[in-house]
Amino acid sequence: MKKAMLKTSLGVAVALASSQLFAAGFALNEQSISGMGTGFAGRSSAADDASTVYGNPAGMSRLKRQQVTVGGAxxxxxxxxxxxxxxxxxxxxxxxxxxxxxxxGYYVKPLDDNWSVGFGVYVPFGLVTDYGNGDAARYWGKKSHVEVITFQPTVSYAFNDKVSIGFGPTFNRIKGELGSNLPTPRALGGTDGEVKIKGDDTAVGYNIGILVQATDHTRVGLTYHSMVDYKLEGKTRVSTPLIGPFSGSKFDATLKIKTPESVDLSITHELDDNWTLYAGSTWTRWSRLKDITVQNDVPAPLAAQFGTISEEQNWHDTWAHAIGASYKVNKEWVLRAGFSVDQSPTNNENRSPRIPTGDRKAVSFGAGWSPSDDMTIDVAYSYLWEEDTKVNLASSTKGTYQAKYENKAHGLGASLTYRF
Incomplete structure (x- = not known):
């Protein structure tokens, strides 16, 4: 029972710390559809539309007209x-x-030749898995639903036509819901019990970047996304005859977790009037996740088992690399393509069915259509595949779980940019 409670509570924190359903762990990459078309190569140096608020806030200085970009993937x-x-x-x-x-969604407004302001609303982290009551993994992670929504007001300053900087604080709202089944002995009815935990928090971080026009045809961008320190507060509900009169009770739960900082270095090179090349690398400090400690406010009879619970994770830092290209067919159309590789921060010993991911590769294609100087519609498609990964877990209360996962995914995105 102790291990069952432990795995369920820690599942929230692990899910939060690992979010790229299409980046390391389960952090999300999809903050820009134009960037998605090149596999997110050149994310901090392209500055093609208002989504640069996330990719590199210094890139707002390249946008000479007020504009809005909205979309989804x-x-x-x-x-x-x-x-x-x-x-x-x-x-x-x-x-x-x-x-x-x-x-x-993003908005950018140039104030003069030097200053620009803007804001963005996006989802940097998210996780959804739902195995169902009849799945073999139900005791180790039946359901996981975690998301982070970020609001980022942003300002940029261009020192000259070569160098600009940008900064924006991030206000991050996180919420999560996790559930697992609990096995019950036949003597007590044999029907599975259940553990559910819900929690939320709001925390502040920041996004800072620099953009340098190194030559007439080459730009270099560097963006730093800060660590965000969360303290989730919520309720843990346990329903099982194994805890007698406490079954069905809700206990206050506190989870402290830090989502990691990352650094993105990108290059954009305009080969000629038609071809543009992109490259980029992102380092993410997943090694912050050494262990997770859960504090539960439980009655005295349960304090020894569930008062303070800790589990080692021992994640490691990761690198992601991407290359891409775009081709300007004419004034109205631009075509894009990209390829990326991304490491997983998990290790074989601690991998769970909530996050059964491995190293991954992705190929992307995209297009931008500008029927007028005021409007651009971007679309993108990505196909991702991971190396096979294995989960091998054992518990005296939840039995064993052994499985091999082969993960693949398709991503579809579209956005509209309108300039005023």
Whole structure:
């Protein structure tokens, strides 16, 4: 029972700390559809539209007209699960990730030749998995639903036509809901119990960047996304006859977690009037996640087991690399393509069915259509595949769970930019 409670509570924190359904762990990459078309290569140096508020706030200095960019991406994931599953029974049919949407919106207004202001609303982290009551993984992570929504007011300053800087504080609202089943002995009815935990918090971080026009045809961008320190407060509800009169009770729960800082270095090179090349690398400090401590406000009889619980994670820092290109067909049309590779921060010993991910690769395609100087419609498609990963867990209360995961995903995105 102690381990069951531990895994469920820690699941919220792990999910928050790992969010790229299309980047390291489960952090989300989809903050720009124009960037999605090149595999997010050149994310901090392109500054093609108002989504540069996220990619590099210094890039607002390149936008000479007031503009709005709004859009969204859909993530369609597919997972093949094989292996023994659980010794306590259950299916291993995969498809535990439903189709999800990732919205975004940005606004930029130049004030003069030097100053620009703007804001963005986007989703930097998110996780949704739902195995269902009959799945073999139900005791280790039946349901996970975590999301972070960020609002970022931003300002940029151009020192001259070569160098600009930008800064924006980020106000981040996080909420999560996690659930797991609990096995119950036949002597007590045999029907699965359940653990549910919900929590939320608001925390502040920042996004800062510099953009340098190194030559007439080459730009270099550097962006730093800060660590965000959360303290989730919520309730843990346990329903099982194993805890007698406390079954069905809700206990106050506190989870402290830090989502990691990252650094993005990108280059954009205009090869000629038609071709533009992009490259970029992102380092993320996932090694912050050494362990997770959960504080539960429980009655005295449960304090020894559930008062303070800690578990090691030992995640490691990751690198992601991307290359891309765009081709300007004519005044109205631009075509894009990109390829990216991304490491997973997890390790074989601690990997769980909530986050069964490995190193990944993705190929992307996109297009931009500008029917007038005032409007651009961008679309993008990405296909992602991961190396096969294994989950191998054992518990005296939840049995064993052994499975191999083969993860793939399709991403579809569209955005509209309107200039005033």
């Amino acid at each position: 859909a993530v369609i994931a597919k997972t093949d699960i094989s292996g023994p599953g659980s010794n306590l029974g259950g299916e291993t049919d995969g498809d535990m990730v439903p189709t999800v949407g990732v919205p975004m």
